[in-house]
Amino acid sequence: MLREIRPAILVLVMLTLITGLAYPLAMTGVAGVIFPKQAQGSLIEKDGKVVGSTLIGQEFKEDKYFHGRPSATVGPDPADSTKTTSVPYNAANSGGSNMGPTSKALADRLKEDVEKLKAENPSAAVPVDLVTTSGSGLDPDISPEAALFQVPRIAKARNMSEDTLRQMVTMSTQGRFAGLLGEPRVNVLALNLALDRAASK
Amino acid sequence: MTAIGWTQIILYCVIVAALAKLLGWYMTRVFNGESTFLSPVLHPIESAIYWIGGVDARREQHWLTYTVAMLLFHVGGVLIIYGLMRLQASLPFNPAEMSAVAEDLSFNTAISFITNTNWQNYGGESTLSYLTQMIGLTHQNFLSAATGIVLAVALIRGFARSSMRTVGNFWVDVTRCTLYVLLPICIVFTLFLVWQGMPQTLGPYVEATTLEGAKQTIAVGPVASQVAIKMLGTNGGGFFNANAAHPFENPTALSNFVQMLSIFVLGAALTNVFGRMVGDQRQGWAILAVMGVLFIAGVAIAYWAEANGTSTLSSLGLTGGNMEGKEVRFGIVASSLFAVITTAASCGAVNAMHDSFTALGGMIPLINMQLGEIIVGGVGAGMYGMLLFIVLAIFVAGLMVGRTPEYVGKKIEAREVKMAMLAILILPLMILGWTAVAVVYPTATASMANAGPHGFSEVLYAYSSQTANNGSAFGGLTGNIFFYNVTGAVAMFVGRFMMIVPAMAIAGSLAEKKSVPASAGTFPTTGGLFVGLVVGVILILGGLTFFPALALGPIVEHLAMNANTVF
Numbered sequence: 001m002l003r004e005i006r007p008a009i010l011v012l013v014m015l016t017l018i019t020g021l022a023y024p025l026a027m028t029g030v031a032g033v034i035f036p037k038q039a040q041g042s043l044i045e046k047d048g049k050v051v052g053s054t055l056i057g058q059e060f061k062e063d064k065y066f067h068g069r070p071s072a073t074v075g076p077d078p079a080d081s082t083k084t085t086s087v088p089y090n091a092a093n094s095g096g097s098n099m100g101p102t103s104k105a106l107a108d109r110l111k112e113d114v115e116k117l118k119a120e121n122p123s124a125a126v127p128v129d130l131v132t133t134s135g136s137g138l139d140p141d142i143s144p145e146a147a148l149f150q151v152p153r154i155a156k157a158r159n160m161s162e163d164t165l166r167q168m169v170t171m172s173t174q175g176r177f178a179g180l181l182g183e184p185r186v187n188v189l190a191l192n193l194a195l196d197r198a199a200s201k
Numbered sequence: 202m203t204a205i206g207w208t209q210i211i212l213y214c215v216i217v218a219a220l221a222k223l224l225g226w227y228m229t230r231v232f233n234g235e236s237t238f239l240s241p242v243l244h245p246i247e248s249a250i251y252w253i254g255g256v257d258a259r260r261e262q263h264w265l266t267y268t269v270a271m272l273l274f275h276v277g278g279v280l281i282i283y284g285l286m287r288l289q290a291s292l293p294f295n296p297a298e299m300s301a302v303a304e305d306l307s308f309n310t311a312i313s314f315i316t317n318t319n320w321q322n323y324g325g326e327s328t329l330s331y332l333t334q335m336i337g338l339t340h341q342n343f344l345s346a347a348t349g350i351v352l353a354v355a356l357i358r359g360f361a362r363s364s365m366r367t368v369g370n371f372w373v374d375v376t377r378c379t380l381y382v383l384l385p386i387c388i389v390f391t392l393f394l395v396w397q398g399m400p401q402t403l404g405p406y407v408e409a410t411t412l413e414g415a416k417q418t419i420a421v422g423p424v425a426s427q428v429a430i431k432m433l434g435t436n437g438g439g440f441f442n443a444n445a446a447h448p449f450e451n452p453t454a455l456s457n458f459v460q461m462l463s464i465f466v467l468g469a470a471l472t473n474v475f476g477r478m479v480g481d482q483r484q485g486w487a488i489l490a491v492m493g494v495l496f497i498a499g500v501a502i503a504y505w506a507e508a509n510g511t512s513t514l515s516s517l518g519l520t521g522g523n524m525e526g527k528e529v530r531f532g533i534v535a536s537s538l539f540a541v542i543t544t545a546a547s548c549g550a551v552n553a554m555h556d557s558f559t560a561l562g563g564m565i566p567l568i569n570m571q572l573g574e575i576i577v578g579g580v581g582a583g584m585y586g587m588l589l590f591i592v593l594a595i596f597v598a599g600l601m602v603g604r605t606p607e608y609v610g611k612k613i614e615a616r617e618v619k620m621a622m623l624a625i626l627i628l629p630l631m632i633l634g635w636t637a638v639a640v641v642y643p644t645a646t647a648s649m650a651n652a653g654p655h656g657f658s659e660v661l662y663a664y665s666s667q668t669a670n671n672g673s674a675f676g677g678l679t680g681n682i683f684f685y686n687v688t689g690a691v692a693m694f695v696g697r698f699m700m701i702v703p704a705m706a707i708a709g710s711l712a713e714k715k716s717v718p719a720s721a722g723t724f725p726t727t728g729g730l731f732v733g734l735v736v737g738v739i740l741i742l743g744g745l746t747f748f749p750a751l752a753l754g755p756i757v758e759h760l761a762m763n764a765n766t767v768f
Contacts, residue, residue: 182454
């Protein structure tokens with residue numbers, strides 16, 4: 001048995017160097033050359049400044065923008081660093097609400113949000129993804145229904161025609177992969193950037 | 202439930218079966234020591250490792266030596282992870298300036314990674330440096346996966362060999378598994394994932410100014426290289442806190458589908474390796490069929506439950522299923538399917554928050570883990586777990602006809618059955634035992650995030666997940682307290698190694714036995730009767746053991762939900 005000690009140390013060290021250092025560093029190098037944009041985090045720059053990542057949702061509150069889903073992420077409380085407080089779309093601390101199916105807190109939150117949205121647009125059914133928090137708290141997408149639901153509000157805020165906005169939503173809708181995998185979706189940040197571009201023309 | 206949803210599920214199963222055959226062929230060659238198309242590149246590295254490590258590649262080991270070698274290998278693994286976590290503040294590759302991790306959390310995480318559990322009491326992007334993620338976690342993702350696989354191979358050799366005292370050489374198996382199986386797949390897989398949008402950088406976290414002018418710190422890192430092995434090795438420990446729900450850790454529906462395939466592919470391939478090594482591939486397909494039956498049943502229930510949603514949602518007129526805790530790009534079907542796969546295998550990565558699943562949708566992952574993760578299972582661990590249940594099923598069949606049972610030419614006798622029972626009894630002992638302790642300990646119950654039966658489910662899930670070395674969680678439970686860190690580590694350690702040692706004892710005793718040729722009285726183990734028998738034994742054993750606990754958690758919660766009760 002004693003003769004197993006030498007390989008236990010040396011085989012471990014060598015496999016550690018191969019899989020723990022050589023492999024991730026080589027992959028970082030190769031990926032940085034072949035897919036430089038993705039490797040850095042699919043960042044979007046506007047006027048030389050990073051405004052976000054295509055893949056990471058951000059918080060939109062203003063009426064003139066399409067809103068993403070509610071986010072349950074938290075961050076350190078500025079008033080008391082031992083506590084955490086709600087910081088929606090905190091991309092340095094991802095997470096979901098973890099509220100269960102019979103949670104009263106969840107039921108109350110849903111009820112409140114549904115009422116708010118019904119007041120905003122009484123003509124359509126409230127899409128479920130617009131009132132539920134995502135798993136990561138950073139969901140960059142909403143369903144096409146959730147985007148169309150918000151069209152009247154944005155049309156009013158931007159003084160644009162609803163038809164133009166609906167057209168933009170349809171244009172930015174990504175279908176299922178190969179018509180099969182995943183769900184149809186609209187990237188909120190990309191759509192809002194397109195809105196701003198259209199407005200500045 | 203939709204036709205397009207079921208098409209995705211069926212497509213998934215077909216591809217897994219096809220890959221199982223292909224990889225089964227390749228892995229059999231690797232573990233038989235034959236040369237492969239990668240040998241010209243890898244053989245020199247392999248030889249160098251043996252030379253430096255003082256390994257005589259031709260000398261095989263007795264099952265006990267093999268097991269001791271494996272345990273020694275893990276002692277080193279624990280020390281490396283624990284050391285890195287405690288010292289990360291003063292080590293390089295730490296651009297986010299993470300401080301040292303507390304003792305109990307470091308201990309829990311070290312045990313968690315050597316046991317292939319990857320329970321996340323830590324929050325990746327908020328706790329760990331890049332160095333800890335790479336050397337500590339990425340490397341152990343490889344090694345715990347390789348260990349699981351080679352232990353299964355050793356047990357398979359026990360069935361396949363006749364009158365031999367050895368089961369292989371641990372150092373050779375683990376080196377060949379890492380170099381020939383895991384690394385090449387991971388290299389291709391990493392590049393695919395980066396192409397799909399996963400970051401792979403050593404640069405610092407990105408500061409962005411959002412369209413509305415707010416500051417957003419975006420955590421990045423060497424994500425893809427870790428995620429590749431995290432999925433392939435059924436480790437499941439996320440680079441980020443939200444794991445595969447995080448858009449950087451699972452950017453598209455396609456990356457999600459391929460990640461789901463990678464969870465099952467090696468485990469499924471091992472059934473084929475079994476068939477090839479015992480000389481009849483149908484034996485492997487029969488095992489995969491047992492797994493397939495249990496898997497499809499689980500998927501159907503979870504998908505149905507999640508698509509139906511909750512009474513809270515329907516009372517507000519919200520349709521489209523239970524989207525709380527799920528991502529839009531995956532939707533209901535890919536989230537439910539992922540949850541069943543990740544717990545059927547011992548992966549534990551999540552692309553949706555299991556804590557927010559419906560009561561019945563969340564019960565399927567619980568059951569999958571409590572059965573010991575034998576539905577494909579963790580790489581290797583699923584195979585040896587399933588073989589333990591098969592030993593038991595064969596024993597039951599033998600009792601019915603009053604004849605010494607045989608399986609693939611080996612007589613299953615008292616020693617094997619005792620060892621199999623010993624291993625299987627560990628599951629209820631650790632899962633129900635620790636859950637019982639936790640629910641009467643006020644400090645532990647204070648960690649529950651949800652009130653009512655769901656709080657109990659959170660604790661039951663925590664110990665099921667850790668004992669079965671899964672690593673997924675009902676994440677609301679605040680697991681990072683001393684009590685859960687320590688008891689969880691015990692559950693993970695016992696759950697892993699108290700399964701392995703009896704399984705290896707069986708490997709040793711089987712290898713020494715002579716093979717008996719099949720006769721007219723031999724129970725055929727390739728047909729539907731065998732598949733049905735094994736499924737039955739698994740469900741009866743699991744059902745009898747865990748039904749009372751499930752009744753207190755998800756089942757009563759489902760009834761409460763139907764009565765519109767909230768807590």
